[in-house]
Amino acid sequence: MVVTTLWLVRHGESVGNVAATRAEREGLDRVPVEIRDADVPLSATGEQQARALGRWLEEEREDIGAFWVSPYLRARQTLEIAMGARPGPVGIDERLRDRELGILDLLTARGVARLHPEEAERRRHLGKFYHRPPGGESWADVALRLRSVLPAVLGQEGPSALIVAHDAVVTLIATLLLNMPEEQLLEFAAANPVLNASVTKLDRAGAGWEVSAFADVGHLREQGADVTVHQGTPDVQGEGDHDAGTD
Numbered sequence: 001m002v003v004t005t006l007w008l009v010r011h012g013e014s015v016g017n018v019a020a021t022r023a024e025r026e027g028l029d030r031v032p033v034e035i036r037d038a039d040v041p042l043s044a045t046g047e048q049q050a051r052a053l054g055r056w057l058e059e060e061r062e063d064i065g066a067f068w069v070s071p072y073l074r075a076r077q078t079l080e081i082a083m084g085a086r087p088g089p090v091g092i093d094e095r096l097r098d099r100e101l102g103i104l105d106l107l108t109a110r111g112v113a114r115l116h117p118e119e120a121e122r123r124r125h126l127g128k129f130y131h132r133p134p135g136g137e138s139w140a141d142v143a144l145r146l147r148s149v150l151p152a153v154l155g156q157e158g159p160s161a162l163i164v165a166h167d168a169v170v171t172l173i174a175t176l177l178l179n180m181p182e183e184q185l186l187e188f189a190a191a192n193p194v195l196n197a198s199v200t201k202l203d204r205a206g207a208g209w210e211v212s213a214f215a216d217v218g219h220l221r222e223q224g225a226d227v228t229v230h231q232g233t234p235d236v237q238g239e240g241d242h243d244a245g246t247d
Helices: 015-025 044-063 073-083 109-115 117-126 139-154 167-177 182-191 218-222
Strands: 005-010 064-069 090-092 160-165 199-205 208-216
Touching (some): 044 064, 160 167
Antiparallel strands (some): 199 208
């Protein structure tokens, strides 16, 4: 029996999230994070959110046949804390990692515009979905690697599977399964921020999929955990973008 329900979870708040939000607020060019992106840990609030996620997981766990996670520390910590004393087999897959921004990594919107104005112009010309910073990835690049991992996730036995990853990954997997074209995808992303430790539910509907819940944080509110969004470093057009090192 193939997977009929897919749960998508964004990691809890990270120290990178906090630093990026502060850097934007203070008008800095760079986010002051010295740790490489893959090693950025959860903040204290993120750990609290992961524990609240664990209470939700207790109710859903018996139906989840497979757990998958990004190799980045903040995602692995979120799942480990949520699973608690009942660990199980987890697929750690690099294709679920955060989007890589290359030379724009850890730059704020102000920093991109000031230090790389040519990239800001290329971004305006190509659009958010297809712009690939030197050394980094476009959203289309991320979508391609996610297409390659989805058959393994959805082909597992059991009624449902769960992925813990990053906000761009959650958005792109949902829009891939809903078969959204570029314009619709970007409208959906702008209207539906992915909150930290939020839960998205996708269910098979005939030959396709439908969203039953997107970025739900009811479990956080029930457990008294803080609700945080941290959309990453805003891009040069003022929208929330997904930034490697801050998501």
